[in-house]
Amino acid sequence: GENVEQHPSTLSVQEGDSAVIKCTYSDSASNYFPWYKQELGKRPQLIIDIRSNVGEKKDQRIAVTLNKTAKHFSLHITETQPEDSAVYFCAASKTGGGADGLTFGKGTHLIIQP
């Protein structure tokens, strides 16, 4: 089955700096890659997603890039703010509609230092 590796496990950046979280996946048939943000004690919230027919997607301060050949994708957060502090999860799936479910990475704890 699919395996998703996520790095780093903890990332501490100064407020206003950029943060980059990287994930690799094993199944070349995977075609959907969402990113979720989970604050302590709260539900995972979708922040951005990308499909395999697109190389990059942006939404304000957040961007995701995908390299299908290398089977890796990354989350980029610019101008970080205190409210960006949370655990971020990448995920991958290979079927439209998710019948195989999402395979998640182990998460990155992002800490924004004031």
Place this chain on the structure above:
Amino acid sequence: ETGVTQSPTHLIKTRGQQVTLRCSSQSGHNTVSWYQQALGQGPQFIFQYYREEENGRGNFPPRFSGLQFPNYSSELNVNALELVDSALYLCASSLPGVDTQYFGPGTRLTVL
């Protein structure tokens, strides 16, 4: 638009007992997936329900079972609870054929 809701919020059980967790999907979403999130880990896919039938399953034993009802709500049942079943159980709803999944707040299950 109503988001995904789950009940109960917290639950404490002892080994060997059975538990039922409930999920109401987001308005208009007829596909429900269940995930188990152990402390400090990413969610793991248990199974998905669509049109009241199991549509896909992850690597979980048969003592994990589910139901979906005509109003799209869903239940997760776990029999013969083990200590390792202690986790946050999340459900997520989606539209049929659409990848995007929206998560509920989860049920925190503690097995003693």
